[in-house]
Amino acid sequence: MHEMGIAIEIYRTCRDTVAEHGGGRLRQVRIAVGELAAVEPDLLVFGWEAVVADTPDQGAALTVDFCRADQRCPACNQAKDRSEGSWLRICPDCGTPLEVRGGDELDVIEVSFETDEEGCP
Amino acid sequence: MKNQIVSIRRRALAASEEHAHALRERFAGSGTLVPNLISSPGSGKTTLLEATVRRFAGRYRISVIEGDVATERDADRIRALGVPAHQVLTGGACHLDARQIDGALSVADLMPADILFIENVGNLICPTTYDLGEDFKVALLSVTEGDDKPFKYPAIFSRAEVTVVTKADLLPYVPFDLEAVRGYVASLNPGGTLLVVSSTTGEGVDEWCELLASRLEDKRRP
Numbered sequence: 113m114h115e116m117g118i119a120i121e122i123y124r125t126c127r128d129t130v131a132e133h134g135g136g137r138l139r140q141v142r143i144a145v146g147e148l149a150a151v152e153p154d155l156l157v158f159g160w161e162a163v164v165a166d167t168p169d170q171g172a173a174l175t176v177d178f179c180r181a182d183q184r185c186p187a188c189n190q191a192k193d194r195s196e197g198s199w200l201r202i203c204p205d206c207g208t209p210l211e212v213r214g215g216d217e218l219d220v221i222e223v224s225f226e227t228d229e230e231g232c233p
Numbered sequence: 234m235k236n237q238i239v240s241i242r243r244r245a246l247a248a249s250e251e252h253a254h255a256l257r258e259r260f261a262g263s264g265t266l267v268p269n270l271i272s273s274p275g276s277g278k279t280t281l282l283e284a285t286v287r288r289f290a291g292r293y294r295i296s297v298i299e300g301d302v303a304t305e306r307d308a309d310r311i312r313a314l315g316v317p318a319h320q321v322l323t324g325g326a327c328h329l330d331a332r333q334i335d336g337a338l339s340v341a342d343l344m345p346a347d348i349l350f351i352e353n354v355g356n357l358i359c360p361t362t363y364d365l366g367e368d369f370k371v372a373l374l375s376v377t378e379g380d381d382k383p384f385k386y387p388a389i390f391s392r393a394e395v396t397v398v399t400k401a402d403l404l405p406y407v408p409f410d411l412e413a414v415r416g417y418v419a420s421l422n423p424g425g426t427l428l429v430v431s432s433t434t435g436e437g438v439d440e441w442c443e444l445l446a447s448r449l450e451d452k453r454r455p
Contacts, residue, residue, distance in 0.1 A: 113359070114327060114328055114358070114359035114362055114363075117326065117328075118245060118246065118362070121245055121246050121247075121248060121249060122245045124248055125243055125247055125248070129239055129241055129243070130239075133237060136237065139236065143245060148388070149362070150358065150361050150362055150388035151362065199387030199388065199391055199421055200420050200421065201391070201421060201422075201423060202420045209423040218244060218246060218362075219242055219243060219244055219245060220242075220243050220244075220245050221240065221241065221242055222238060222240050222241070223238070223239045223241060224237070224238045224239075225236070225237055225239075226234050226235065226237075227234070227235045227236075227237055228234075
């Protein structure tokens with residue numbers, strides 16, 4: 113279960129981002145997790161809830177955009193889907209190794225927060 | 234009170250990856266080859282390192298960072314061969330992080346080294362995600378674990394540049410379809426290398442050491 117450690121890192125990244133923008137309380141965080149990132153989104157959300165509990169950011173939501181890898185067979189010259197849950201990098205039709213791009217995302221993409229100050233211009 | 238939404242695109246593990254990046258620069262500067270060994274517990278990482286240290290004695294300066302939940306046992310085994318080793322105790326965590334490698338280098342006398350081996354915590358899942366500034370990951374799979382491991386834990390076998398099948402001397406005694414493993418690992422990782430080794434009989438150890446020597450030479454080529 114490395115999702116807990118990752119949740120802690122995401123929290124640090126979010127706090128840094130908020131601090132860079134004047135400080136405040138986290139409301140919502142959006143992250144991208146690729147299908148090949150070896151990270152379980154449900155466990156990550158579970159870890160996140162534990163990380164923000166008992167902090168001023170308690171209740172901040174973590175939403176996960178699950179990203180598929182972009183895979184092409186150079187022989188068929190077509191996009192190919194690997195079967196659900198499969199890591200095989202070969203074309204299901206002709207057996208040629210697929211060109212795989214992306215799918216390993218583990219990125220914080222949006223941080224929503226409430227600033228502390230009132231009526232800032 | 235004002236709501237703000239900031240769009241960023243920052244790696245979730247950015248802080249850890251910055252440390253890994255700094256380590257990689259440092260190892261490039263010192264010309265140190267850094268393999269990161271990953272496998273389930275008991276697949277023979279430390280035993281392969283012992284065989285490697287013996288083979289390279291007098292040829293290369295070797296040092297080792299060991300990751301375990303508890304005890305200095307693995308580091309003690311390496312030190313017994315006259316090679317500097319530092320034990321990182323994770324106290325329950327299932328992987329090593331670049332910051333722990335940083336920490337090990339600052340408290341232990343491991344550098345200068347030609348090859349710095351990192352033996353990760355015995356686990357086929359969690360260490361896969363963490364960059365330690367290594368040159369490449371090595372996945373070990375012992376024949377006694379069964380030939381279905383690459384099917385069940387594909388992430389590490391798709392990311393490790395080198396897969397080492399260990400305990401090959403036990404192949405006659407266990408059902409392990411080496412050719413099936415070879416095929417599956419090749420399809421997960423078309424550019425990877427698979428070696429078959431027995432640290433006990435020495436089978437394949439030369440090939441493993443040659444691979445390390447040639448990678449070190451490549452790294453130092455101007």
